[in-house]
Amino acid sequence: MSDYELEIDQIVQKIRENSYNSVLIQFPEGMLDKPLKTIKETLSKENIKVYVAGDPSYGVCDLAVDLAKKLKCELLIHFGHSEFGFQNQVNSALSEPIDVILVPAYYLSPQELDYTPIIREIKKRNWKTVGLAATIQHIKNLDKLEEILVNKNITVNRYNTGQVLGCHVTTLHKSNNVSDGFISVHAGYFHTHGFLLNTNKPLIQFDPYSGSITCYEELDHDKVVQKRFALLTQAKKAKYWGILGSSKLGQLNLKMISNVQSLLAERELPSITVVAENINPHVLANFSYIDAWVVTACPRLAIDDKIRFNKPVVTFREFLCIFDQVKWENLLEQGFF
Numbered sequence: 001m002s003d004y005e006l007e008i009d010q011i012v013q014k015i016r017e018n019s020y021n022s023v024l025i026q027f028p029e030g031m032l033d034k035p036l037k038t039i040k041e042t043l044s045k046e047n048i049k050v051y052v053a054g055d056p057s058y059g060v061c062d063l064a065v066d067l068a069k070k071l072k073c074e075l076l077i078h079f080g081h082s083e084f085g086f087q088n089q090v091n092s093a094l095s096e097p098i099d100v101i102l103v104p105a106y107y108l109s110p111q112e113l114d115y116t117p118i119i120r121e122i123k124k125r126n127w128k129t130v131g132l133a134a135t136i137q138h139i140k141n142l143d144k145l146e147e148i149l150v151n152k153n154i155t156v157n158r159y160n161t162g163q164v165l166g167c168h169v170t171t172l173h174k175s176n177n178v179s180d181g182f183i184s185v186h187a188g189y190f191h192t193h194g195f196l197l198n199t200n201k202p203l204i205q206f207d208p209y210s211g212s213i214t215c216y217e218e219l220d221h222d223k224v225v226q227k228r229f230a231l232l233t234q235a236k237k238a239k240y241w242g243i244l245g246s247s248k249l250g251q252l253n254l255k256m257i258s259n260v261q262s263l264l265a266e267r268e269l270p271s272i273t274v275v276a277e278n279i280n281p282h283v284l285a286n287f288s289y290i291d292a293w294v295v296t297a298c299p300r301l302a303i304d305d306k307i308r309f310n311k312p313v314v315t316f317r318e319f320l321c322i323f324d325q326v327k328w329e330n331l332l333e334q335g336f337f
């Protein structure tokens with residue numbers, strides 16, 4: 001029994017219907033253990049070649065279509081993420097699109113989740129209205145949680161499904177001004193960091209694996225925002241800019257790269273455009289003369305990997321703010337990426 005809903009029956013049906021001979025499967029890091037074994041064992045019975053993408057996949061922007069083509073696979077099965085428009089972007093960049101199945105891999109909790117700690121915390125804080133969100137693996141839990149909250153006379157703000165991505169948090173922006181605070185079902189700090197940057201309200205984070213809550217306050221938001229302000233102040237002094245692009249099809253944004261190049265050229269600031277599959281400190285270390293970088297690929301590189309880079313790395317929206325195209329207040333209201 002897997003901890004995640006793997007939709008194996010639908011996958012097998014699709015493979016049989018289309019008589020695929022070989023498939024590539026792709027999982028996010030951390031999900032490569034038990035679910036992968038389950039899938040591999042099932043697909044082995046279908047008499048097809050099964051390959052596994054070994055590089056980490058951080059999002060649906062990172063579909064291993066190139067690898068699938070090199071391996072002559074007819075199907076890519078990507079686990080752990082949902083569509084969000086990226087699949088079209090990737091396929092439209094290919095001369096011959098390949099078939100892709102996206103399996104969100106919803107988490108299956110061994111027992112019913114107990115939301116009592118959330119309710120207790122909300123009562124303590126006397127919240128009347130909350131914004132509700134979750135990452136894709138836990139999105140199905142929100143219906144039940146919303147029902148419990150509504151039965152307690154708490155108004156729930158939740159836009160579309162309430163799903164947050166590392167780079168898409170529209171539901172947070174829409175709920176921020178009309179909520180006393182947020183409740184989110186997710187694990188780890190990555191998405192918490194996204195909350196703190198994109199909202200200025202307290203957050204109750206519910207970890208569905210441990211059943212525990214962690215609370216973050218306005219002060220935590222202020223701290224992360226102040227750090228961004230300090231970074232932008234430093235980047236503003238840059239005389240030589242680096243423009244970072246990713247060769248991952250879902251992250252390659254030629255229009256954004258071109259906009260950045262034009263803006264710097266207008267201001268007679270020299271720049272170099274560097275495109276890499278994986279952007280990391282080793283890539284940047286080759287360019288000691290660069291004073292600051294702007295990321296046109298995954299914006300979270302600028303946010304979460306900040307301490308790994310020894311030069312300021314900013315998102316596209318932050319770059320626009322540095323050059324007075326976007327106001328600082330707008331970053332605070334509409335987000336930093």
Ligand code: SF4
Pocket residue numbers: 058059060061062165166167168251297298299300
């Ligand atoms: S661009 Fe970054 S944050 Fe957005 S889906 Fe891809 S990896 Fe996640």
